[in-house]
Amino acid sequence: MATDALTHASRSAASEHARTVAEQADRHALTLESILAALRSTRLSDAAARAEAVEIASAALIELRTATDRQRSTLLEPVTGAFSRLRADLRPLVRFGDLDVQFVEPPATGRALPGDVAHSARAIVRTAVLALVDDGVARRVRIQWDCDGRNLLMQLRDDGAGTLDAHDDAVRPIAERVVALEGTLAVHSTAGWGSTLDISLPLDPSPRAIEAPTDSDLTERERDVLRLVVTGIGNREIADGLGISANTVKYHVANLLRKLGARTRAELAAAGARG
Structure with a gap:
């Protein structure tokens, strides 16, 4: 029992180091896409576009400097709070990009998310949205979260070409994150109508038996x-x-x-x- 309690309490801290590089890469990509969206916007003057780009870059620098401390101190995060942070992450793309991002708010009640699940969930959605931006076909995507008490349920539905497949390069980094958290990913596509990604992330992954080390394995x-x-x-x-x-x-x-x-x-x- 004590080991199980320790495992649950330390999951976020132990996995944070392994995901830091990928998390920062996602945030850097999001920042660059957001800056480009502002600079390319036909609705802003040159001066306004530069000012917006500077604001986005400044906010990203502040976020980068405080991200590690904030993540380590956040062991549990309400699902509504995690979803609100996702909306904030994607706000520049929503405001200045060509992709219409629609958010379906999760229920206000429900179990809080472990920190690593919340961080990975946002990274998964950001990766998917950036892939849609790069593809340039979809014009609308709907993002929906829910929580059934045991799993975080996420769905992303776009109106693109409807040719997305679970083995596509754009889906591979998403699948890797889902597998790392012992979750499931299903991709459903209809030609000419778009694609839907259904993702389930367990809030309490089962403990695994690890092989005992041998002397030759370690220094x-x-x-x-x-x-x-x-x-x-x-x-x-x-x-x-x-x-x-x-x-x-x-x-x-x-x-x-x-x-x-x-x-x-x-x-x-x-x-x-x-x-």
Whole structure:
């Protein structure tokens, strides 16, 4: 029971490091698309377009500097709050782009989302919308979220060519994110009418059994770090005990997660305890 509780509480923190690069890449792409949409808009004068582009870039820089702290401090996020942040992310494209983005608000009641699920859900939608912008065929997309208590349910429906397939390059990064969270993705297309993406993300992915490490799998320092991770102490205490920096501990923990196929620190500790 204690291990299950630790797994649930640490899922967001443990998976945040693995998704940081992809999350930032999505945000950079969204910022650039938004700036281009403002600069290309025929509804704005040159001066107004430049001012809007500067505002978007400035806001993105502030968001980039505060994103890590905010994400780490947000373990649970109401589904309505997560959806509102998604609308804010896409607002520049809605205001200045050619794609008509329609939002269907989720119910105000319901279970809050774990932080990593909320972040990944927004990234999935942003990736899909940017793919539609790049494709240039669809003129309208409807985004709908709901929560059944166990899963976050998302649907994106466009009015494009209706040729989208689950194996398309545009869908692959979305599918990879969904699989990483043990979710499901279904793509339904009708030629000439558009495509629909139905995505379900579990709020409590099931714990996995991780293979115990062998001596040949790990370096001596990684074995030292793993031995201390098993005790349940934090990175700072591990660093003090081994006489290394906390950043070096984070580096070794990330390598351990990758080598052992663990998603969370709790799974890593369980594997180390069996070793």
